[in-house]
Amino acid sequence: MKTLERILLVLVIALILAGAYVALRYIDFFNIEEVDVSVSGPVTNVSIDMQRIIKPLKGRNIFDVNLNSLEKTLSAFDGVKTVKAKRYYPNRIIIQIDYNDISLRAYSIDNNDVINYYFIHEDIMDEVSAETWESFDKLSIVELNPAYAQMMMKWGADNGFRDMVNLAEHLSINNLITSIKYDNNNGSDFGRLAIELSSLNSVLYVRELVSSTRLDEALEMVSGQFSAGGAVVVYDLYANTLVKRT
Numbered sequence: 001m002k003t004l005e006r007i008l009l010v011l012v013i014a015l016i017l018a019g020a021y022v023a024l025r026y027i028d029f030f031n032i033e034e035v036d037v038s039v040s041g042p043v044t045n046v047s048i049d050m051q052r053i054i055k056p057l058k059g060r061n062i063f064d065v066n067l068n069s070l071e072k073t074l075s076a077f078d079g080v081k082t083v084k085a086k087r088y089y090p091n092r093i094i095i096q097i098d099y100n101d102i103s104l105r106a107y108s109i110d111n112n113d114v115i116n117y118y119f120i121h122e123d124i125m126d127e128v129s130a131e132t133w134e135s136f137d138k139l140s141i142v143e144l145n146p147a148y149a150q151m152m153m154k155w156g157a158d159n160g161f162r163d164m165v166n167l168a169e170h171l172s173i174n175n176l177i178t179s180i181k182y183d184n185n186n187g188s189d190f191g192r193l194a195i196e197l198s199s200l201n202s203v204l205y206v207r208e209l210v211s212s213t214r215l216d217e218a219l220e221m222v223s224g225q226f227s228a229g230g231a232v233v234v235y236d237l238y239a240n241t242l243v244k245r246t
Contacts, residue, residue, distance in 0.1 A: 030062045033091040041099025078128035105139045108146040123157040138174035145183040160184045160191045170212040200226040207241045
């Protein structure tokens, strides 16, 4: 008899709790009035596509929001590392969005003029949408040979790629640079980094791995030898020398 009474008591308590939970979902006091979103990483703004997901939360009952589903949906956006969402009763939700530590933006153009866009972070290269790629407009851009880009996507970064990323990231502080291109299909340790300097009517090819200091010195020398007019001047930078083509 006591066992039956206990079972009935548990059922009654469960029904009361379930009823209370259902009732709370229909009380205006728990309708969400504030959704605070914090973003950390290369961008600090909430994208338009994310806003389409977040804005409708306002006005909904706080118990009616599935935080796990919300985190999963926002985490699926390009470049996002983690998303944490928390309830603050009675009517507030806080969302923290952390992006990967993205070093560079990259792109490649194949023989059919199809453009693929990438984010580079640590030793990883992720393909992303054009819209997301363009929104990270404070990052430096590197054009990659399409075959090399596909190889990096399939097999991961090699030493030449890592060295290129460090140099290209350093070059972001130089406002004379028009574009940066990288190719390592020739099998060399470093490959070839082409730096276009339209304002100086010059192109600098980095043929071997050099330090950022050595690269800065070479760029200063190119700038010092600039003269307006004439054909584009091409330079080759090696570890121990800078060669001006004639």
